[in-house]
Amino acid sequence: MTPSDTPRSRWSDLDRPPLNVPALRRGLLLPGGLWTSLDVVESTGSTNSDLARRAAGGLDAGTVLVAEEQTAGRGRLDRTWTAPARSGLFCSVYLEPDGVPAERWGWLPLLTGVAVATGLARAAGVDTALKWPNDLLVTVDGVERKAGGILAERAGNGVVIGMGLNVSLHAEELPSPTAGSLALAGAVSTDRETLLRGVLRSLEHWYGQWRAAGGDAAASGLQEAYAAGCATLGRTVRAQLPGDRTLVGEAVAIDGDGRLVVATPDGAREAVSAGDIVHLRGVAGGLV
Known part of the structure; x- marks a missing residue:
C-alpha cells in the first residue's frame, strides 16, 4: 500500500483530485461515533484483503x-473490480457486531446496500437501486447499469465490508457495456469526499439501528427498506445456484434471513441464500 496523505502531485488531475484525508477525519472520526480511524492509500490490490489481513492480528x-x-x-x-485512479470510491470497513447473533450477520451486505443507496440519494441526487444480493444499479439512458458492488467477509472477530463504486467514469472507461457510473446517471455531485462522508454517515445510522434491535432486520426497519429499494423484486430472474443448479421464476420477497424468495411457474417458492442472479425482464427489456 502507498499512503496518499503526502502533498506531492496533489493537483496533478484537476478533474479527479485526491481525497483530503485531514478533512475526512475531521468530519467522520467523532467522539462516540462508529468510525475510529480512517486511512487513505494511493494504490493497493484490495482494501478488503488489506483489512482482513490486519484483522487477523487484531484490529x-x-x-x-x-x-x-x-x-x-x-x-x-472472485470477479475483479478495476477503475482508473481517483475515478471511484474504493472503501472497506471493519465492524464487530457485538450483541448480534452470528446467524444475523448475513444481513450486513444488504444493510450496506441500503446505506449506500440512501447516502448517494442525499449526496449525489442519484436514485440507486439494489440488485440482490450486493449490486448497486443506476439508470443510464433508460437502462439499468451496474455502478457498484459490495463484498462482506468474516475476518478476525468481525466482518470486513468493502464497496466499490464508479463515480466519474466516462463511457469509454467503463469495464463492460452493462456498467455505469454516477456521472453517466446524472449525479448532481461527483465530489468523492462528499459522497464518502454521505455513505459512511448513512452506514453508521443503519448499522446503529440494526445493532440496537439485536440484528432483527424487521424490527430495525432494514428488511422493509431493502425490499423498497430492491430492483430484483417483481422481476423474472434466473438464479445460478451452487451445484450447477438453475432456478427460474419471479422474485417475490426478501425473507427474515435476507434470502431472495423465488416463485417458480409450478407454484413452489424457494428461498435463495447464495447464487448469481440475472434479471430476465429489465428496464427496456434488457438483461442485468
Whole structure:
C-alpha cells in the first residue's frame, strides 16, 4: 500500500483530485461515533484483503480504509473490480457486531446496500437501486447499469465490508457495456469526499439501528427498506445456484434471513441464500 496523505502531485488531475484525508477525519472520526480511524492509500490490490489481513492480528472496530486506486478489487465469485485512479470510491470497513447473533450477520451486505443507496440519494441526487444480493444499479439512458458492488467477509472477530463504486467514469472507461457510473446517471455531485462522508454517515445510522434491535432486520426497519429499494423484486430472474443448479421464476420477497424468495411457474417458492442472479425482464427489456 502507498499512503496518499503526502502533498506531492496533489493537483496533478484537476478533474479527479485526491481525497483530503485531514478533512475526512475531521468530519467522520467523532467522539462516540462508529468510525475510529480512517486511512487513505494511493494504490493497493484490495482494501478488503488489506483489512482482513490486519484483522487477523487484531484490529479496532470502526476502522476505515480507502484507496485512490484499487488494482485487484474483488467482487462475488472472485470477479475483479478495476477503475482508473481517483475515478471511484474504493472503501472497506471493519465492524464487530457485538450483541448480534452470528446467524444475523448475513444481513450486513444488504444493510450496506441500503446505506449506500440512501447516502448517494442525499449526496449525489442519484436514485440507486439494489440488485440482490450486493449490486448497486443506476439508470443510464433508460437502462439499468451496474455502478457498484459490495463484498462482506468474516475476518478476525468481525466482518470486513468493502464497496466499490464508479463515480466519474466516462463511457469509454467503463469495464463492460452493462456498467455505469454516477456521472453517466446524472449525479448532481461527483465530489468523492462528499459522497464518502454521505455513505459512511448513512452506514453508521443503519448499522446503529440494526445493532440496537439485536440484528432483527424487521424490527430495525432494514428488511422493509431493502425490499423498497430492491430492483430484483417483481422481476423474472434466473438464479445460478451452487451445484450447477438453475432456478427460474419471479422474485417475490426478501425473507427474515435476507434470502431472495423465488416463485417458480409450478407454484413452489424457494428461498435463495447464495447464487448469481440475472434479471430476465429489465428496464427496456434488457438483461442485468
